[in-house]
Amino acid sequence: MILIEGIAASPGIAIGKTLLKKEENIEINKENITENEIENELEKLHSALDDAKESLEELRQDTAEKLGDEKAEIFAAHLMILDDPEVIPAFENKIKDDKLNAAAAVKSVVDQYAAMFAAMDDEYLRERGSDIKDVGMRVIKNLLGVNTISDQIEDNVVIIAEDLTPSDTAQLDTDKVLAFLTKEGSRTSHSAIMARSLGIPAVVGLGTELLEKAENGIEIIVDGNSGKIYFEPDQTTLDDYKVKLADYEAELERLLSYKDQKAASKDGYEVEVVGNMGNLADVDPILENGGEGVGLFRSEFLYMDRDQLPTEEEQFEVYKEVAEKMGERPVVIRTLDVGGDKDIPYLDFPAEMNPFLGYRAIRVCLERDDIFKPQLRALLRASNYGNLKIMFPMISSVRELLAAKSKLAEVKTELEKEGHKFNQNIEVGMMIEIPAAVMIADHLAKEVDFFSIGTNDLIQYTVAVDRTNEKIAKMHTPYHPAVLRLIKQTISAAHEAGIWVGMCGEAAGDELLLPFLLGAGLDEFSMSAVSILKIKEILSQWEKSEAESEVAEILALSTVAEVKDYLTKLKK
Template sequence: MVVYQGKGVYGAVAVGKVSVFSRSSADVRRVNVNDTEKELLRVEAAKEMAAQQLEEIHSKALKEVGEANAEIFEVHLMMLDDEDYNDSIKSIIETQKVNAEYAVAVTADNFAEMFSSMDDAYMQARAADVKDISDRLISCLTGGGKTENSSDEKMIICADDLAPSETVSLDKDKVLAFVTAFGSSNSHTAILARNMNIPAVISAGEDFLKNIHDGDMLIVDGHTGQLIVSPDDVTIAKYTAKQAEDARKKQLLQELKGKENITLDGRKINIFANIGGVGSIGAVLANDAGGIGLFRSEFLYLESEDYPTEEQQFSAYRKVLESMAGKKVIIRTLDIGADKQIDYFGLEKEDNPALGLRAVRICLTRPEIFKTQLRALYRASAFGDLGIMFPMITSVAEVEKCLAVCEEVKAELKSDGIRFNENTEIGIMIETPAAAVISDLLAPLVDFFSVGTNDLTQYTLACDRQNAKLEPFVDTHHEAVLRLIEMAANNAHKNGTWIGICGELAADLTLTETFMRMGIDELSVSPPYVLPLREKVRSLDLSR
């Protein structure tokens, strides 16, 4: 019995046999060719095949992990048609008179090296994406592919790492868990694992991979990140019992549906859900969330090839509000920039995009985009309980400008005879230290605050949250972050403004009591975390 330690990314236990994930990678060799036109046609045919595969993976991802997480495959499709990438392949074939496979491999190496050398963590991550799509192209050119467990028995998939496309392509009915030797808890693969509800451990190390073989018995503890190879009968019995306890708790959680989010001493709190698109409404309702605390409207833009029209946006917002049948729906206005880039916006490259032109800064400098979205939002407000929320606020002046645009839009709608809810709540995100520090000045201007703990932590600790190398330096429970949240809560309540949290920390059950003692009025989490959070709230006694 040998024990290895990795990082758990989805808290569940798996006990079973190992299947080592292998790739039938092609041995790409340089071959001189005379007919370069034929090679270019082969590339086009391979691109068509790869695009079809990515479309299928995207459709599978939409069903299994939702729109927000499936977006990475839309990025891959766009990269497949990237002009610079394709020009490089064509140039190598024509100038060097070589085979298509070699041209793709060289282009992949060059682009991956270029992205890896950039200072920006978001662009560094594109190196893995280039490698993924290039491997797929070469596979299509050679007729190869990736292999996995071919038996009907459920197995624990072990690999060096898994690309997002490989993760989604796995047959969930044949996968007990997966373990990777490398990877980061912020990687696309880790995020996909959490959303697929599959026990998963990453960063198990190279030694683990060297010493694991097909058919080995393995225990995967996604709670602790512990891996036990060739466990004895006593250990297997212990973890089988832990599995049963997890299943029992999951069943008990279902019994919490319809129950109030109320502590033992009578304190209530709203528990809402975060979603990235209309397709996730079913998950919100299935998990009995009290409303939607964060609807990320930027995915309407990310999924379009051009600016979405007022009608397109209105249709989406109306559908969400009608589906929630009177429950609160908070829609965040456009939040792109930083790690979410859209080609047709034509944003200039920035040395530090996390601190650059993003979110409300784009909206205020491009009022025509902002007004179109606000018109759609106010029109939709007639069909449910809407809250409009502005991201990345740092000053009173920004809020006043946003409110002024709102008044312009409302005046136009009145003039056009279009109905809307005059009492639509307006809120701002507290995700910069500046907003928290001046929250006493901001609170009188708005109806609610929503704390975005991901960015608030990033900016407070000066740690780029897209950079996996900084994980050891990121303390999500840092006293400075918690003090800023408490400061915002106190200032909100002094001014009759309610406050929620919609970042990752909202789902951290070790902080639930802390947040409730601060007076937080609402916690908004991913749909699967709604019921566990309700259970935690109902177990607390704040009178002690």
């Protein structure tokens, strides 16, 4: 038996057989064709292109149904490549001018484009290089009759890969795939988020040892709760995990009893447990898991994978739909948060050495009325149809906050003159994700109705760790004493000013951290839908006063290990 530990990215337990997803070493005949064979190869090329378009369109529709339009847009982008006026003629010219067969022609052009994009500094353009490689490989496989990994999947398999793109993850048949493991990745990587959306266990960031130890078809246990995986487990371990798996499945069934219960501590202290959403498809899972609202609506999905800004009317329809679907439940919508790792090509942002510290989020919106005002207008108009709240991201100073509020006031005046109805008293809040904001939280709290702590970025900026960097991703942890002190300071400043405070980063759904957050006075916990029921249950097992008594002890600890060990011992 071999035990390897990685990052627990999506909860659950799986016992199955391994299936390795490796880079295919496809043999392509490089011999030149004759003049008489050119037309035949061109016909093969266009037939393979048509097949690729058909399969991509099916995949796009299937993904939209399962995971929503945003996650399906990657396949729309792949379809655009197959209609590109430069790419297809390049394939044809390789056949006609260089006398390459269709497969060799596609590979030659794809390698050329991929190398060109890979050399670019812009992250979005580098990703386009990966898209071209994906599309090219799809066409080549069609030409050579090579099966895809989907064709290889049998029942009860665990996928093992160097990494999985969102498109890879979206294609997994969850009736057959029990879990997946990757060498790279973090809990906040796109593949991890997709796994939680699909409801399958995942462990990521397992390092080179994963691929060194992995073989096809061997028995494996995946513990997505602890991050442990066992290759060829011994009988004792296997028996233990069969019991754990049965217990876990029974627990999921049992947790449904909390669906319609109000989130509250054992002694009746009520909080809100709500969901994070990145597209419209996330609304139903939040409601199905007993979510009491939406604590973070990531509006940037409306702006991505398109070639121009969404109109006010397009945005209004989406915000209105969510507001109506959630009824009286609160829906906190974050204004556009782009830049950093979320580039939008048509906005033509300048290349930056440190994009996470650069021109992003509120800094962009305050300079671009053409972006900010249509969104604010759409949000205000939609507020007439439900309990919407507006939240500004990346605020680092009172000046920025006042400027954002001033722009909102300006839009309110315009809408009143035009005769539009909206909630005049709509709540306005801000993200706490920069240490500077924590240090002046007492001043900021006077200007808003609520705070929401974005722990993903707050941790990144506090401990200077890029959570997408495989080598240091494990240092990105909510258990760092400095992070816990910043959280407590934020909550105290908010309550002293008489406003409520929520948390919408991954830490809000962290079971170990819950007693600290409850004791510190957090009012709202916003998380992935799959975590809601479990958090409700844990809340019901703690008395507020009991949790409060632990806060000082936790804040006195000096290392991540001490904090994690202390919280583990508190687990009920």
